[in-house]
Amino acid sequence: MTQWWAPLIAVYLSIYLAATQHHRKALYPYAYRIKRETYTLINPTFQRSVEDVNLLFEILLDGMQIQDGEDGMLIPDAELASLRRVEKLEVICEDILPKRLSDIRRLTAELAGRRQRLSLQDFEKTVLTLVYTTQTLAHISNQHQREAWTEAVLQLFRAVQKDLKPS
Known part of the structure; x- marks a missing residue:
């Protein structure tokens, strides 16, 4: 028997997350949208x-390889790729990370203006965005x-470096 209240809780959680995020702009807005029909993957952390x-x-x-499009993430080792724990990493790479240069520039501008440390979730996503941006840069002729993507890589690297410095 299905639990009739599960969808109600999912709706409540999405409203609650939207309300708590209203006072500040989320670095990764797609992390707060319900994906893949499960509320447990709201702002997933690997x-x-x-x-x-x-x-x-x-x-x-x-x-x-983190790619744009249908194949959002490719892991060469089939054994690693088949691990159940990798599902959250796939959701992060395919559904949450910014893939367009304009979205990455928005992210780097927000990161440059931050005064407090990144949350664990935002730090993880920033590092993965740096990986994606670096991989994309390698394929641009x-x-x-190339200059625009190089600047994005440098700004993401500076944001990660800034967050790692002792306060």
Whole structure:
């Protein structure tokens, strides 16, 4: 028997998150929209333990590609790609990370103006956006576009570096 109140809770949570985020602009607005028909993936975070951090490091070393379009994330190692825990990383890479240069510029402008440290979720997404932007830059041949994406990479790197400095 399905629980009749589950959709009601999902609606309540989305309204609550929208209300709490109203006072400040979210760095990653797509993180607060219900995706894939489940409220448990609102603002998902991949890294919740040291084991998750090590797994992400292994996935990145294996050559994970974050792409725009239907194939949002490709992991060359089929065994790593098949892990259930990777589902949240797929949601983050496919549905939440900004992929257009204009969206990345908006993000870097907001990051440059921040005075407080990033939350764990925002830091993780910023690093993954840096990975995506760097991978995109490697495939651009147009000089003007290359300069724009290079500037985005540098600004994202500065934001991550700033957040890692002791306060």
